[in-house]
Amino acid sequence: MTWLDAVRWDADGLVPVIAQERASGDVLMFAWMNREALARTAESRQAVYWSRSRQRLWHKGEESGHFQQVHEIRLDCDNDVVLLKVTQLGHEPGIACHTGRHSCFYQRLEGAGWVAVDPVVKDPQSIYR
Amino acid sequence: MTWLDAVRWDADGLVPVIAQERASGDVLMFAWMNREALARTAESRQAVYWSRSRQRLWHKGEESGHFQQVHEIRLDCDNDVVLLKVTQLGHEPGIACHTGRHSCFYQRLEGAGWVAVDPVVKDPQSIYR
Numbered sequence: 016m017t018w019l020d021a022v023r024w025d026a027d028g029l030v031p032v033i034a035q036e037r038a039s040g041d042v043l044m045f046a047w048m049n050r051e052a053l054a055r056t057a058e059s060r061q062a063v064y065w066s067r068s069r070q071r072l073w074h075k076g077e078e079s080g081h082f083q084q085v086h087e088i089r090l091d092c093d094n095d096v097v098l099l100k101v102t103q104l105g106h107e108p109g110i111a112c113h114t115g116r117h118s119c120f121y122q123r124l125e126g127a128g129w130v131a132v133d134p135v136v137k138d139p140q141s142i143y144r
Numbered sequence: 145m146t147w148l149d150a151v152r153w154d155a156d157g158l159v160p161v162i163a164q165e166r167a168s169g170d171v172l173m174f175a176w177m178n179r180e181a182l183a184r185t186a187e188s189r190q191a192v193y194w195s196r197s198r199q200r201l202w203h204k205g206e207e208s209g210h211f212q213q214v215h216e217i218r219l220d221c222d223n224d225v226v227l228l229k230v231t232q233l234g235h236e237p238g239i240a241c242h243t244g245r246h247s248c249f250y251q252r253l254e255g256a257g258w259v260a261v262d263p264v265v266k267d268p269q270s271i272y273r
Contacts, residue, residue, distance in 0.1 A: 033171055040168070057253060089249040090252075090253070092248045094251075113221065120218040122219040123217070128147050
């Protein structure tokens with residue numbers, strides 16, 4: 016029995032993960048991990064997710080250089096959701112989103128529509144070459 | 145086409161939801177919503193989730209009195225994760241977790257084990273009568 020066994024993996028062997036910026040408290044992104052991704056994250060102290068679309072391990076920042084340094088790994092009361100406290104590396108301010116924005120949660124409901132309310136920090140075409 | 149149609153609901157018609165305390169930035173909990181839950185949340189400005197275990201709408205606080213006032217509803221870049229900015233009502237400091245803690249994410253990985261590092265604010269037996 017290890018700490019990895021305490022996690023309640025879902026039917027696909029995954030657990031949802033929230034990445035929160037330690038310094039600002041901003042929620043940066045949401046992704047998934049399998050057992051190996053979580054083990055690697057804990058060992059390397061950099062976020063490694065499971066890409067459901069590509070069906071492979073995804074070392075966040077492997078293409079963009081925007082790695083996530085992991086300060087804390089937390090687990091919720093049901094043992095089925097993980098929260099990371101991170102520093103978003105590679106750019107100041109940190110860019111977690113593939114659109115070149117700080118956070119993936121840049122759309123806000125205003126009236127009857129979603130509005131992009133946060134700026135693009137850096138052109139994604141200059142991030143992903 | 146409404147703003148609800150823009151959400152990419154999963155195969156079960158659900159979307160993952162992160163509730164973050166507006167004042168502190170603390171991530172309080174993680175849950176799920178179906179279309180009706182999100183519509184009710186937007187209309188009432190109180191968080192209404194979909195309970196997967198009970199297979200019914202769950203007005204957060206209906207048993208505990210610890211409702212969540214919703215200030216902002218955000219959507220991520222893939223349109224498949226929702227972030228709420230809330231005030232956790234009914235107690236000061238707010239109690240979002242059924243264990244009587246402020247946040248559900250009270251377990252931290254330390255060495256090779258999960259450690260409960262945040263205190264119980266109020267005995268859950270006195271919350272759920």
